Amino acid sequence: xxxxxxxxxxxxxxxxxxxxxxxxxxxxxxxxxxxxxxxxxxxxxxxxxxxxxxxxxxxxxxxxxxxxxxxxxxxxxxxxxxxxxxxxxxxxxxxxxxxxxxxxxxxxxxxxxxxxxxxxxxxxxxxxxxxxxxxxxxxxxxxxxxxxxxxxxxxxxxxxxxxxxxxxxxxxxxxxxxxxxxxxxxxxxxxxxxxxxxxxxxxxxxxxxxxxxxxxxxxxxxxxxxxxxxxxxxxxxxxxxxxxxxxxxxxxxxxxx
Amino acid sequence: xxxxxxxxxxxxxxxxxxxxxxxxxxxxxxxxxxxxxxxxxxxxxxxxxxxxxxxxxxxxxxxxxxxxxxxxxxxxxxxxxxxxxxxxxxxxxxxxxxxxxxxxxxxxxxxxxxxxxxxxxxxxxxxxxxxxxxxxxxxxxxxxxxxxxxxxxxxxxxxxxxxxxxxxxxxxxxxxxxxxxxxxxxxxxxxxxxxxxxxxxxxxxxxxxxxxxxxxxxxxxxxxxxxxxxxxxxxxxxxxxxxxxxxxxxxxxxxxxxxxxxxxxxxxxxxxxxxxxxxxxxxxxxxxxxxxxxxxxxx
Ligand SMILES: Nc1ncnc2c1ncn2[C@@H]1O[C@H](COP(=O)(O)OP(=O)(O)O)[C@@H](O)[C@H]1O
Ligand SMILES: [Mg+2]
Numbered sequence: 001x002x003x004x005x006x007x008x009x010x011x012x013x014x015x016x017x018x019x020x021x022x023x024x025x026x027x028x029x030x031x032x033x034x035x036x037x038x039x040x041x042x043x044x045x046x047x048x049x050x051x052x053x054x055x056x057x058x059x060x061x062x063x064x065x066x067x068x069x070x071x072x073x074x075x076x077x078x079x080x081x082x083x084x085x086x087x088x089x090x091x092x093x094x095x096x097x098x099x100x101x102x103x104x105x106x107x108x109x110x111x112x113x114x115x116x117x118x119x120x121x122x123x124x125x126x127x128x129x130x131x132x133x134x135x136x137x138x139x140x141x142x143x144x145x146x147x148x149x150x151x152x153x154x155x156x157x158x159x160x161x162x163x164x165x166x167x168x169x170x171x172x173x174x175x176x177x178x179x180x181x182x183x184x185x186x187x188x189x190x191x192x193x194x195x196x197x198x199x200x201x202x203x204x205x206x207x208x209x210x211x212x213x214x215x216x217x218x219x220x221x222x223x224x225x226x227x228x229x230x231x232x233x234x235x236x237x238x239x240x241x242x243x244x245x246x247x248x249x250x251x252x253x254x255x256x257x
Numbered sequence: 258x259x260x261x262x263x264x265x266x267x268x269x270x271x272x273x274x275x276x277x278x279x280x281x282x283x284x285x286x287x288x289x290x291x292x293x294x295x296x297x298x299x300x301x302x303x304x305x306x307x308x309x310x311x312x313x314x315x316x317x318x319x320x321x322x323x324x325x326x327x328x329x330x331x332x333x334x335x336x337x338x339x340x341x342x343x344x345x346x347x348x349x350x351x352x353x354x355x356x357x358x359x360x361x362x363x364x365x366x367x368x369x370x371x372x373x374x375x376x377x378x379x380x381x382x383x384x385x386x387x388x389x390x391x392x393x394x395x396x397x398x399x400x401x402x403x404x405x406x407x408x409x410x411x412x413x414x415x416x417x418x419x420x421x422x423x424x425x426x427x428x429x430x431x432x433x434x435x436x437x438x439x440x441x442x443x444x445x446x447x448x449x450x451x452x453x454x455x456x457x458x459x460x461x462x463x464x465x466x467x468x469x470x471x472x473x474x475x476x477x478x479x480x481x482x483x484x485x486x487x488x489x490x491x492x493x494x495x496x497x498x499x500x501x502x503x504x505x506x507x508x509x510x511x512x513x514x515x516x517x518x519x520x521x522x523x524x525x526x527x528x529x530x531x532x533x534x535x536x537x538x539x540x541x542x543x544x545x546x547x548x549x550x551x552x553x554x555x556x
Contacts, residue, residue, distance in 0.1 A: 008361060015358040019344065026346040026387070090342030094403070097306045097336040099328060100359050257310040257327070 012100045016108030023082065024112040030078035034120045038071040039127055045190060046131050053191055057221065061135075064128045065216040066189025069209055071120050072153045073184060076160035077177035079113035083164025084173035087254065096255055103251055106161045113157035114150070121149065136222040145219040148232060152212050155240035156180065162247035165254055183209050208235035259284040259411060259442050260305065264314035267300050267466075275300050275466040277314065282444055282459075284410075287437055289457035290446040291551070297466040298446035299339055302413045305444065306336040318411055335404035339415040341396050342403070345389040349380050349399050352388065353406060360407040367406075374402040378432060394425025401432060412436065414445040418452060430455060450551055462554060469554045477550045484518040486526060487511050489539040502533050518542065 024031065042063070050059035086092055086105055095102040125133075137145070160177055167173035186200070187193075187209040193201050204210055211231040218225035260282035267275040275297045282288045290298045303309045305316055307327040315322065321329040343352050350371055357367025375381045378398040388396060397417065404412065417433065418426040433456055436443060447453050453460045454474045462470040462477070470477055489511060490496040500507050503526070505514045516522050523540070530537065 011361065012359055015355060019347070019355055022351065023344060023346050090338040090340040090400075091344070093303075093308055093336060093338045094342035095359075096308055097331055097334065098356070098359055098407075099331040257308065257324075 009101050009104070012104045013107050016104040017111040018108075020082070020108035020112035021115055024078075024116050027078070027082075030081070031116065034071070034075045034078060034116055035123050037074050038067055038120065038124050041070055042067045042124065042128060042131065049190075055192055057223075058132070058134070060128070060132045061221050062217070063190060064125075064133045064135075065213050065220060066184060066187070067124060067128070068121055068149060068216065069152070069187075069189060069213055070181075070184045071124050072117050072149070072156055073180045075113055075117035075120055075153070076156045076180055077174060078116075079109055079157050079160040080164040080167065080173040080177040081170050082112070083109050083161050084167040084170045087165055087167070088169055092255065102255065103248060106158075106165070106247055106251060109164070110154065110157045110161055113160065114153055117153045117157070118150075121153075135220040137220045141219040145216045148212060148215055148219075148236065151233075151236045151240065152208075155236050155243055158240065158243035158247050162243055162250055165247060165250040183207060184213075187213055189213055208232075208239060211235055258282060259319050260288075260316075260444060262301075262305065262314065262316040265301070265304055265311040265316055266313040267297075267304065267309070268312055273466060275304075275311075278463075278466075278468055280316075280444075280461065282411075282442055284442050285437075285440045286458040287433075287443045287445065287456055289453035289460045290444065290463055291448070291450065291453045291460055292446075292463035293448060295465075296463040298463055299415055300466075301463070302336070302338075302415045302444070302446060306334055306413050307331055308336075332407075333409060334411045334413065335407065335409035336413045337401050337404045337415065337417060339419070341400040343388050343396055343399050346387055348385050348387055349375065349391070349395075350384040352399060352403055356403050356406040362406070370406055374405060377435070378402045379428070392425070394421055394428060397421060397425070397429060398432060401429070405436070409441070411442045411444070414443060416446055416448065419448065426452075462551065464554070470550065478545045480550065480553075484516050484545070485543045486514045486516045486523060487541045487543050488514065488530075488537040490535070491538045495535055498533065499530060499535050499537070502529065502535065512537075513543070516542070518544070 045063050045067070046060045050063065053059055055062040083106065092102070092105070095105055160180065163176045164173050167176055186204055187207060188204060189209065193204040193210065196204055211228045212235065214228040215225055215232040217223050218228065258281040260280065262278060262280040264277045264279060265275065266273065266277050278301060280288070290301060292298050300309070304311050305318065305323060307323050307330050310324055317323065318330045319333045321333070323330050347355070353371040353374055354367045357370050362370055375384050378401070380395060380399060380402070383391060383395060388399065391399065401414070401417065414433070418429050421429060433443065445456065457474070459472065460474055460477060461468055470480065488499065490499060496507060496510060496512060499512055503512070503514055505512055507513070514526065
């Protein structure tokens with residue numbers, strides 16, 4: 001690409017990010033769901049189930065990292081729906097008939113998803129502190145945890161964008177993204193994997209969410225991170241690469257003439 | 258011809274939905290593609306606006322090939338699709354500025370152009386309201402305004418007034434008329450004969466993926482003959498007798514006689530009937546409409 005076309009592509013991407021962020025901010029329903037549902041789940045686990053679950057620490061300290069990952073799932077699901085909306089209305093035809101790189105529409109939604117998730121996560125952390133979450137983390141630990149969560153959110157948002165591209169309607173996008181909401185329950189988010197039945201344990205241990213949660217938990221509460229850090233990083237980078245390639249190639253395929 | 262297509266074809270899963278269409282639109286004129294639902298109108302528009310590839314044939318816009326020079330084509334055209342492509346949760350102004358920025362008009366340029374278009378389409382009062390509060394007509398006008406941001410030389414309008422109430426429809430017609438006066442070339446599709454008659458210089462009648470007729474509205478009307486006088490009688494014997502007297506044919510209980518549309522001819526007709534002791538119950542003059550053309554040619 002020439003210097004000029006790089007500048008044009010960046011400008012188009014900036015325009016589409018502006019648009020998606022504005023739409024996300026105004027879509028009160030999904031914004032509400034992205035913030036309120038994780039808060040409710042957290043209250044449920046801390047006050048209702050928590051007493052019955054033995055994790056060797058204060059349960060609130062155990063569960064907050066899991067809730068943070070749950071939050072990202074809710075945020076990403078609405079990204080799939082926003083992308084599906086564009087792909088199945090006249091908007092995509094309008095964008096494709098303009099002299100622009102129309103794949104910028106996906107970048108826009110991913111950026112909005114990251115922004116929405118960051119907001120929701122910050123609110124959930126504040127609420128957790130109010131519910132008695134007592135992290136034991138220095139500035140470096142916080143930054144490392146935030147960095148990892150951010151990487152995970154970007155990867156998950158691209159995956160959601162990919163699901164949005166293949167969905168033939170907003171409803172089916174929401175169904176497709178259901179598993180992103182479900183995966184955390186099969187991880188170490190709420191209960192230690194050792195307490196699960198033997199057949200389920202490998203599922204819990206060998207899925208991306210568990211190492212990410214264990215790493216974030218380690219950074220925030222001082223639990224040992226061990227090799228979870230490198231596993232989480234590899235999972236996230238792998239997922240990011242896979243999702244970007246998936247989303248953009250599905251987009252090309254769907255809009256191929 | 259700023260828009261030129263020869264033999265463009267398209268099939269979906271073995272079914273041919275467009276079988277070899279030829280089109281030509283001179284610069285600054287309006288062509289209406291008229292046809293019922295499923296005729297293939299949207300398919301033609303999507304092909305000419307580079308969204309889908311023809312399976313065969315060739316099409317150019319301003320000399321650029323729609324397949325091999327799609328980027329160049331996109332810089333001279335704009336598309337207003339069958340379903341309004343506007344963001345419900347952005348305001349009218351934000352929608353327009355977004356397109357202006359995508360067209361790289363610059364910040365000030367995008368805002369200036371937005372102001373002009375809001376004015377032109379009567380949306381200035383509503384510009385800071387979210388589009389979801391707009392009426393169907395306002396939405397369609399905004400949609401059209403969005404496709405004019407980059408001052409395209411050729412505009413594709415896919416069923417621009419379908420689903421609009423009569424008032425909004427005529428506002429839309431005025432807006433389209435204004436574009437024509439500015440010298441923009443327009444290819445529009447419609448299911449309404451009245452719309453084609455009113456807006457288009459030339460009409461192409463499409464049915465089942467084929468062109469069944471083409472020409473000016475007048476030429477098409479001429480194809481099914483000129484004006485006629487229709488006579489109805491109280492009884493069947495009277496109808497049969499009148500048919501014989503006038504040497505005409507009757508369809509059902511209506512006797513239809515060719516006419517030049519003058520009062521003189523009507524007088525002669527009625528005098529002749531009276532001389533034979535006949536008095537029609539009802540008389541009506543009938544000018545062929547495009548509906549007649551349509552029914553005659555797509556039956
Ligand atoms: N993507 C597609 N896949 C299969 N069939 C299609 C597709 N697009 C259009 N068709 C079929 O092609 C025919 C013409 O459609 P269209 O061009 O939309 O007609 P119109 O716009 O005149 O109503 C219809 O029978 C329609 O079902
Ligand atoms: Mg159509």
